[in-house]
Amino acid sequence: MAIDFNQNFFELFELDYSVDINSEILEKKYLNFQKNFHPDKFVNASDYEKRMSLQITSHINEAYKVLKNDYLKSMYLLKIKGYDIDNQNSTISDPSFLMHQMELREESDEIMSKKNKNLKKDFFIKLNSLKKKFQDDFKIKYESELFEEASDSIKKMKFYISIENDLKRNG
Amino acid sequence: MALLQISEPGKSQDPHQKKYYVGIDLGTTNSLVALISNGFPRVLKNKEGSELFPSIVSYKKDSVIVGEYFNDSASITFSSIKRMIGKNIKDLNSSDFYSPCEFIGDDSIVKFKVFKNLLTPIEISSEILKHLKNITEQTLMGDIEGCVITVPAYFDDAQRQATKDAASLSGLKVLRLLNEPTAAAIAYGLASKKISKIMVYDLGGGTFDISILDLNDGVFKVLSTGGDSSLGGDDFDYLIVDYIQSKLDIELDSEKKYILYLYAKKIKVALSETEIVDIELEKIGLENTKLTFSRDDFNLLINDLVQKTLKISSEVLLDANLSVNDINEIILVGGSTRTPFIKYSVKNFFNKEPLSDINPDNVVAIGASIQADILSGSSKEELLLLDVIPLSLGVETMGELVEVIIPRNSTIPTSSSKEYTTFKDGQTAMSIHVIQGERDLVSDCRSLAKFIIKDIPPMLAGAARIKLEFQIDADGILSVSATETTTNKVTSIEVKPSYGINDSQIEKMLKDSFDNAHTDIKSRHLNEAIVEGKRVILSINSALKIDGSDLLNEKELKYIYKARDELEEMLNSGEKESIIDAVKNLEKVSETYVSRRMNSNIQKIMKGTDIKEFN
Numbered sequence: 001m002a003i004d005f006n007q008n009f010f011e012l013f014e015l016d017y018s019v020d021i022n023s024e025i026l027e028k029k030y031l032n033f034q035k036n037f038h039p040d041k042f043v044n045a046s047d048y049e050k051r052m053s054l055q056i057t058s059h060i061n062e063a064y065k066v067l068k069n070d071y072l073k074s075m076y077l078l079k080i081k082g083y084d085i086d087n088q089n090s091t092i093s094d095p096s097f098l099m100h101q102m103e104l105r106e107e108s109d110e111i112m113s114k115k116n117k118n119l120k121k122d123f124f125i126k127l128n129s130l131k132k133k134f135q136d137d138f139k140i141k142y143e144s145e146l147f148e149e150a151s152d153s154i155k156k157m158k159f160y161i162s163i164e165n166d167l168k169r170n171g
Numbered sequence: 172m173a174l175l176q177i178s179e180p181g182k183s184q185d186p187h188q189k190k191y192y193v194g195i196d197l198g199t200t201n202s203l204v205a206l207i208s209n210g211f212p213r214v215l216k217n218k219e220g221s222e223l224f225p226s227i228v229s230y231k232k233d234s235v236i237v238g239e240y241f242n243d244s245a246s247i248t249f250s251s252i253k254r255m256i257g258k259n260i261k262d263l264n265s266s267d268f269y270s271p272c273e274f275i276g277d278d279s280i281v282k283f284k285v286f287k288n289l290l291t292p293i294e295i296s297s298e299i300l301k302h303l304k305n306i307t308e309q310t311l312m313g314d315i316e317g318c319v320i321t322v323p324a325y326f327d328d329a330q331r332q333a334t335k336d337a338a339s340l341s342g343l344k345v346l347r348l349l350n351e352p353t354a355a356a357i358a359y360g361l362a363s364k365k366i367s368k369i370m371v372y373d374l375g376g377g378t379f380d381i382s383i384l385d386l387n388d389g390v391f392k393v394l395s396t397g398g399d400s401s402l403g404g405d406d407f408d409y410l411i412v413d414y415i416q417s418k419l420d421i422e423l424d425s426e427k428k429y430i431l432y433l434y435a436k437k438i439k440v441a442l443s444e445t446e447i448v449d450i451e452l453e454k455i456g457l458e459n460t461k462l463t464f465s466r467d468d469f470n471l472l473i474n475d476l477v478q479k480t481l482k483i484s485s486e487v488l489l490d491a492n493l494s495v496n497d498i499n500e501i502i503l504v505g506g507s508t509r510t511p512f513i514k515y516s517v518k519n520f521f522n523k524e525p526l527s528d529i530n531p532d533n534v535v536a537i538g539a540s541i542q543a544d545i546l547s548g549s550s551k552e553e554l555l556l557l558d559v560i561p562l563s564l565g566v567e568t569m570g571e572l573v574e575v576i577i578p579r580n581s582t583i584p585t586s587s588s589k590e591y592t593t594f595k596d597g598q599t600a601m602s603i604h605v606i607q608g609e610r611d612l613v614s615d616c617r618s619l620a621k622f623i624i625k626d627i628p629p630m631l632a633g634a635a636r637i638k639l640e641f642q643i644d645a646d647g648i649l650s651v652s653a654t655e656t657t658t659n660k661v662t663s664i665e666v667k668p669s670y671g672i673n674d675s676q677i678e679k680m681l682k683d684s685f686d687n688a689h690t691d692i693k694s695r696h697l698n699e700a701i702v703e704g705k706r707v708i709l710s711i712n713s714a715l716k717i718d719g720s721d722l723l724n725e726k727e728l729k730y731i732y733k734a735r736d737e738l739e740e741m742l743n744s745g746e747k748e749s750i751i752d753a754v755k756n757l758e759k760v761s762e763t764y765v766s767r768r769m770n771s772n773i774q775k776i777m778k779g780t781d782i783k784e785f786n
Contacts, residue, residue, distance in 0.1 A: 002769030031388055035555055037769075039584060039645040043317070043346045043546045046707070046758045049765060054644055056769075058586040065581065117489075 002037075003056055008080055009063035019074060019139045026067055033060045071131075071161055074138050074154050083147050085154055092155050101159060108163050124164065131160040189313030192346070192547040194354070194539025195303060195320045197296070197334065199253040200376040202226050203533060204303050205540035206311075207550070212358075212537040215310055222533060224306075226253065228298045230285045237302035247272045247285050251377065252299075254400065255281065255292040256337070257330030267400065293333050297340035304343055317346040319543040321535050324350040324382045324396040325561045327607050328619055328649050335646065346546045348646040352382035353391050353556060354538030355502045359526050361386060362554045368394075368497050370488075372517055372525070373504035374480065377403040381484050383491045383498070390557045392582065397487040402476060404439070404507035410472045411435035411464070415450065418462060427455045442466050443509050470512040477513060481520050501525040506532050557582055560647055564619075566639075567604035571613045576641050579609065586642045590656070593637075597629040601637060605651070624653045628660060700750040704742050707754050711735055711761060714768065722767040734760045 003012065013029045015021045035041075037056040042049050066072045075085050092098065104127075111119050138153040193206040201223035204215045214222045217238070229236045229248040241248050254267040260281050273284040282289040304315055320343075322334055331348055338345045352371035356362065361369060366387050373380040380398040384391055412431050416423060423431060434454055441448050447465040452458075488494060501521050507513065508531045517525050529537065544550040559582050565575040566589070577587050591601065601624045608616025627635050636656040643649050654660070711731065719728060738753035 002766050027388075031390060031555075034390065034557060035553075038555055038557075040347065040546060040555060044548065046765075048758055048762055052765070052769065054584050054642065055586075057645075058584045058642065061582045061585050062587075 002052055003059065005059060009066055009076065010080075012060075012063055013067060015067070017077060017080070019070060019077070019135070019142070021067060021073075026064070030060065030064045033057075070135050071154070071157050074135070074142070074150075074157070077142060078147060078151060078154065081147050083151050085151055092152070092159070094152075097156060104160075104163060108167055112167060120167065123167070127160050127164050131157055134160075189311065190316035191307070191311055191313050192540075192543040192549075193307060193315055193318045194349075194536050194541070194543045195300070195318050195343075196351070196354070196536035196539060197253065197299065197320055197322075198226055198375065198535075199251050199378055200226060201532070202299055202303060203536035204307050205533065205536040206307075207540050207544040212540050214533050214536060215307055217306065224299075224303060226250065226299050228252065228295050230290075232286055235298050237298055247283075249283075249295050252292050252295045256296055257292075257327070257333030293337045294340060296334070296337040300338055300341035300343055304341055315343060317344045317543065317547060319347050319349050319539045319546065320345055321349050321351045321354045321539050323380055323398075324352055324393050325380070325398070326647075327562050327617065328560075328564070328643075328647060329607075329617070331647050335648065345646075346543060349539055349542050349556070350382070350393060350558060351380065351504070351535050352384055352396075352502075353393065353558070354535045354542065355504045356384055356386070356391065356500075356538065357541050357554070357556075358529055358534045358538035359500075359502060361500060362391070362552075364499075367499040368493065369500045369502065370484070370498045370521070371502045371504055372480070372484070372508065373398075374507040374513065375403050375505035376405050376507070377401065379403060379480055379483070381480070381487050383487060383493065390555055392557055393559050393561070394491040394493070394580075395487050396561060397483050397490070399479070399483060402479065404505075404510075406476055407439055407469075407473050407507070407510070408432055408435040410476075411438055411469070414464075414468070414472055415462065419452075419457070419460060423455060431455050438464060439469070439510070442469050443511055466511070473510070473512065477516050480513075481516065484520065495521055498523070502534070503527040504531050504534050558645070558647065559583060560585070560643055562607045562617075563609055564641065564643070564649065565606050565608075565616075567606055567613045572611060573606050573608070573613055573616055577643060581643075583643050583647055584645050586640060588638055588640045591637045591639065592633050593627065593630065593635045594632050596632050598632065598635070599627045599629055600625045601627060603639065603651075605641075605649070619649070620651075622651060622653075626660070627655055628658050630657075697745065697747045697750075700747045700754070701742055704738055704750050704754050707757055708735055708738060711757065714764075718768065718771070719764075722771065723764055727763065730760045731757070731764065 010017050010021075013021075013026055015025060034057065037053050037060065039050065039053045039057065042053045045053075066076050078085060092101075107123065111123050134153045134156045138150050138157070141147075141150040141153060191206055193204050196203040196205075203222055203224065205212050206215075207213070216222055217224055225238045225240070227238060227240050227248060227250045229239060229241045229246050231241075231246050240250070248271055251267075251269065255263060258267075258281075259279055260268060260276055263281075268281075270281075270283060275282050275284070275289070280291050280293075282291055283295070300320075307315055318338070320334060320338060322331055326334070334348060335345055351373065352369075355371050355373070356369050361367060364386060367385075369384040369386060371380075371382045371384065373382075378398065378400050379402040380396065382396045383394040385394045386392075409432070412428060412435050415431060415435075431454070434451075438448055438450065442464075445466075447463055450462045450464050452460050452462060485495075488498075498521055501517060501523060503514065503517065503525050508517075508527065514525065514527065541550075541552075542554075542556070545552055545554050559580045560577065561579060563575045563579040564577040565573040568574045576589055577585055591603075593601065603622040603624065604613070605619045605622065606613055606616045607619050610616050624637060624639075627637065634657065638654045638656045640652045640654070641649060642651070712735075715728075715731070719731075723731070734753070734757040738750070738757050741749045741753040744750065
């Protein structure tokens with residue numbers, strides 16, 4: 001294979017294992033990969049090269065997507081450490097957070113029914129700052145190697161993201 | 172950078188047989204062809220000197236005529252066929268579906284009863300492309316070697332696939348499908364900008380499309396799209412007709428109405444130049460009545476429609492999380508954007524002068540021709556387009572719900588895999604329903620295909636693990652493969668496309684069309700094989716010269732030489748199959764070599780981006 005598909009995304013892009021990656025390196029490497037392996041560069045090449053180019057760029061795109069997105073990147077960092085949140089029970093048992101979830105859901109339902117743009121905008125800003133709080137939380141816990149606790153922060157982030165997506169889809 | 176390719180496709184092998192790479196704007200109302208000639212874009216003209224080839228296909232008993240409208244009983248005429256391509260009747264709006272003849276199709280692709288034949292929109296579209304191909308090849312006195320065809324940014328998998336199928340039926344090799352707004356941005360040379368957000372406002376005869384592109388260091392992304400498939404310049408003409416009728420307080424019969432409608436088009440065009448026109452009512456048999464129509468009258472008439480386009484524009488902005496001030500460039504596309512009031516309204520809305528120097532009818536075709544030139548390898552310009560899929564792709568799960576596998580706006584090419592298991596002991600087959608769309612319920616989305624996975628090794632329920640791999644290529648077209656992971660057995664997939672046609676049908680159509688063609692297919696195929704063989708030999712020789720001895724040991728080199736010499740011999744054999752086999756063999760023994768070259772290339776890239784550069 002032309003690139004090492006067994007390397008994790010951080011290795012592939014030569015980045016440090018962290019939420020705060022150097023985005024300049026990420027962008028530059030991504031463009032370099034694309035400029036060399038995108039199918040556009042292989043329109044007149046053999047089928048084998050075309051297939052390789054397709055596989056490589058798909059892989060690069062997946063890696064880029066994960067590394068660009070704080071939530072996906074956080075999950076991926078934990079996965080490398082052996083904590084696969086995707087295949088885990090994602091229920092949150094913290095009762096005060098459950099209350100908070102219910103309240104936010106109600107607020108979101110109300111905004112959906114009102115269809116007011118400004119309200120919606122404000123709500124997105126609020127969701128973002130709440131999410132940011134747990135993102136920072138995650139960082140501290142991850143760096144202190146408290147991976148169980150870090151998983152918990154991600155699950156909470158996930159809740160805000162799902163509320164955001166629902167609102168985007170139905171609002 | 173094709174590793175094993177050095178021949179320049181733009182340069183012909185045989186000086187008498189010129190080869191061209193063209194861009195094709197396959198439009199709803201009109202189609203255009205453009206190419207880069209001596210470094211400049213050139214838009215082809217038809218016999219009448221027009222650059223617009225009407226997308227109209229007329230069937231007579233024994234012939235097909237493209238570009239002219241026949242309204243007689245001996246003809247069956249299709250217009251706006253693009254609205255129907257890649258769709259079945261169920262998901263067509265009533266405004267998009269129109270049949271000039273009997274048709275069949277309910278759950279599947281529509282088939283029109285055209286005399287003795289049953290024709291799909293794919294075949295009808297292929298007639299347009301065939302016509303464009305013929306005219307181009309006659310005008311240029313050469314062959315079209317490859318083309319770039321533009322499609323609306325929101326076209327889904329089925330529509331893209333159908334467009335490609337139409338192209339292969341017409342004998343065109345598609346290098347890439349290109350999104351229309353992206354083509355417009357390329358035409359304006361915006362690709363050389365470092366960072367930019369571009370809004371493309373495309374108002375044609377019958378459709379309105381708006382797209383936001385994000386350009387970053389030569390990489391284009393489509394951020395969001397929107398539009399109205401039944402809003403366009405034709406609506407302005409109807410408004411003028413209604414206006415005249417109400418001013419005169421008359422109701423015209425359909426024939427006079429049609430005459431007035433054609434006249435309204437002229438009035439509209441005239442008002443782009445002058446402030447006021449006298450309406451000649453003699454045309455509809457009113458001799459002694461006078462009526463004037465000013466630009467202001469016109470602006471007032473179309474104001475609602477123009478506001479509607481701006482409302483859609485702000486929705487698309489919101490969808491991309493952007494505001495008006497984030498937009499760096501606005502491009503006007505489509506003949507209707509010549510209307511001064513539209514230019515003015517767009518300028519006011521975005522607080523910025525829109526780009527409109529290039530003829531708005533031609534701009535998409537010109538962009539496509541630039542891209543074709545780049546893909547052919549003959550251009551020095553470094554341009555890379557990165558596109559996204561416009562709609563999420565998912566599979567049906569329990570309760571008729573959609574599980575998203577690849578979300579919308581994912582950069583393509585992209586792939587994703589999903590594991591499934593059996594729920595019965597000894598189960599050997601499984602059915603997968605692939606869906607495209609953003610809604611939760613299967614019935615609200617579009618069905619793309621049904622796959623039946625067969626030959627699953629019989630095991631206890633839940634023991635078999637079927638890994639489905641979804642791959643979307645650079646044209647936005649999906650393919651699926653399945654593997655049983657516990658035994659690593661590749662299971663077979665039977666595809667039942669919900670629309671469109673499958674490969675064997677295409678093959679049959681191709682065969683049928685070849686049977687009817689008068690060219691000597693056999694000798695053409697042999698020639699193609701020989702050219703391909705020569706190309707591969709040339710490429711491998713030049714690659715070996717650069718790094719053959721660095722990357723390969725003696726034994727490996729010997730294998731490649733042997734395969735190459737065998738191919739060389741076969742070139743004179745006159746047997747197409749043997750040449751193709753020899754090419755395949757050479758490519759196969761060179762696979763390791765190609766991989767190593769790619770690898771050494773990666774290392775070069777890594778060296779190129781030293782961490783120090785950033786500090």
